[in-house]
Each structure stands twice: as structure tokens, then as C-alpha cells.
Amino acid sequence: MALTTIGFDADDTLWHNERFFALTQERFTNLMRAHAGSDHLAERLLAAERRNVGHYGFGVKGFTLSMIETAIEVSEGRVPGSVIAEIMEAGREMLSHPIELLPEARATVQALSGDFRIMLVTKGDLLDQERKLAQSGLGDLFDAVEIVSDKAPEVYARIFARHGTGADEGLMVGNSLKSDVIPMIAAGGWGVHVPHDLTWALEHADAPEDNPRFRRLPDLSGLTALIAEIR
């Protein structure tokens, strides 16, 4: 079976990311404690994120705007300007958080880069995703980097055609069933799910357990062996 091109998701597949969202959300909850019942605060924020993702797309700037919106909403407009300023500061700090690679990320990408075209496929704010890639030190290992606004089957079809030999000879690795695995399989490729203990609620989906092109690994260390086996 021909397999020429491997795509890696970035956030929470190669490096930690969601933990910074979780920490910021905790900070948000603490900031709001004095100004609104904290009941349902997480649900209200998630509802705002869900409502706004079609306008803002994915990433920290949209998350910051959704926190501000939620703060105003749950406090019925009474949240002080100083708290909003702190929410914005928390958002800006997310845009400079340090990058910590996940175990085996560098070794795995390196091991595969001799035999395959290797692509990074990520969504979020353009500048922020570029910054994280630069800080990761992995930039030179990729033959192509695609920062996309959404991870839909037609997006995978297009970018695996552009940088590889089509999605049917491609494989995508990531922690999100919804974004990395299911649409890649729908585009005709392989989808390998490597779960991360923190995954954003909007990325949850049911695993396509019976699909012959679906695989799951506990971490990246088994990836080269899995690829050798299905190749």
C-alpha cells in the first residue's frame, strides 16, 4: 500500500496547548467569583465559544473575546473594567506561553522525515501558530506547514494533493477525533488518534472504530512501528 505523506496536528499532539486554556479558564473563574455566581460559568463560556467560532475561528483571540462576552453576560453588565483588563492580560499571556514538546514528538517526526513527506497541519490564529512552531524548534523537520481555518475533508484533500500524492496516500496524526482523524478518513486517508488527557469539548466526537483506516495509539512512541505495519 502506498503511503507517502504524514500530517501531524500541532497543539496537544506535538506540544502542550490545552493546559494553557485550562489555566486561563481557572484564572477567569477566580476573577469572576466576586462578580457573578460561578455556577454554570464554564458552560456559559463554552456556549459563547460555540456561538462565536463561526465568526472568530479558532484560537486565543476568539477565546479572549468569548471570555469578555461571558463576563459581561453573567454579571449582567456589572463586571468592572479592571476585571475585563485582567481577562485581556490573561489572553495576551497565552500568546507568549512557552512551548513544551510532548514525549517522543521530536524523535518521531525525525524518524519519519527520511522516508515520508512530513507536513504540519494546524488551525488557530495565524501569528500564534507560527510563533509556537518557531519556538518548538521542529520547523526544519517539516516539508510543508499548513495553518488552516478549519479541518474539513476538502481541506485535507487539497493540502495532501498540494504537498503529497493525495489524501489516499496520506496519514494524519492528532489528538482530535473531530478535526484530525474523522475528516482525514473521510478524505480517503488514514487517521491515527493519539489522545491527550486535555481535549477541548468542541473537539469531542465518536471514534470511527470499525473503519479500516482508523488507528489509535496511547502516545507517539508507537507511530513509526504502526506506519511500517500499514505501509
Added chain:
Amino acid sequence: MALTTIGFDADDTLWHNERFFALTQERFTNLMRAHAGSDHLAERLLAAERRNVGHYGFGVKGFTLSMIETAIEVSEGRVPGSVIAEIMEAGREMLSHPIELLPEARATVQALSGDFRIMLVTKGDLLDQERKLAQSGLGDLFDAVEIVSDKAPEVYARIFARHGTGADEGLMVGNSLKSDVIPMIAAGGWGVHVPHDLTWALEHADAPEDNPRFRRLPDLSGLTALIAEIR
């Protein structure tokens, strides 16, 4: 002289854009009238945008966050939540403003698309730039679309190599001297300035009048003739 690839800036080169920023800023000024002296409001907002562009990059989401920051700053934290909510609503409306093509935009791109590789090069929020391109109806005319976080000489060198035959055989058309013209010339290509009556203060720069690869046109209607002449 070999010329193979033409890059077009999008906002205020092919379609109106800055006018929506100007209208939103007017709305912002009106909203703030009751909560802060409007003296220097525009300067304070511009200072916030300048301070934040390295964190947020270009686009509507960062502009919205800069408006919120300025509202808190100039009101010394006293701006009501309801006003911040209105600022956010104004930002969201910018993300769905209708696209109005500039005169000759379609005809010019169409006329050139037979003889050259045609590329769209734009910066801003990924999803928003994609939306505007889709609504413009021009999408099919481009051989490539590059949404970039910044328009630096090395970016032009990379994308004109990727989609064309290098920056020295490329030409970039746009309303921003700072982003479209000067860095393209620095990369070895041609830069054609087509001014727009509204251009963001952060895009101002001095024209490289004496550079042999610099040209200026009053509007897009002269572009095909200019290209025929320098080719």
C-alpha cells in the same frame, strides 16, 4: 525581461475594507462620548493597535481587543459592560460586512490570468480573509492564495518561489507601500502602488521613488498596459 507571476493584495486593492474600520471607529467614538473625553481617542486607539500588533497580528479580532483596551484605559476602568458589549458587536459586524469590489478589479485580474500566474497575498485573520475572498467571487481566478501573518521580504521570496519562478520574476500590486510595495522590491521583484483614499496609519511609508522596479498607478485600469510595457 521575464515576468511570470503577479501578486495582488486584497483589502483596499481589490475590494473596500478600510472603510469598515473607519465606520467602526466612528461608532466607537460615539459610544465612548459619554464615558471619556473624545480628545485623543483616535491616537490612543492607534497606540493600542501599534502596541498589540506583535501579539495579535493583523485583523478584526485584534482591532476589537484594542478598542476594548482603549475604552477601559480612557475611561479609567469606568466604561460600562453594556458599552463593551456594543464594541464587541461592532467588531462582529465587521466580520460579516459585504464585499464591494473596486472598479476594474475583476476585469484586471481576468485579463492577466491568461498570461501570468496570479496570486492573492493578504494578511489578517485567516477565517475572515477566506470569507471575503469567497464573497468576492474572484476565488477561481487565482492560481494560489496566501494568507500570511506579515508581508516581509522573506515572505515574498518564499511564496513567489513556491507559486511562481521567484520574486525577481514577480510583481506585487497593492495600496500599501509598507506591506505590498517596499518589501516586494526588497525581495527583488516589482512593486506597483495603487493608492486607496483610506489607508491605515500603520501602513504608511515613504515611496521608493527612484527605484527602477517601483511604479505607481491611480487605479487598476492601467495595470495591464503597465505590465505589457515592463515585461
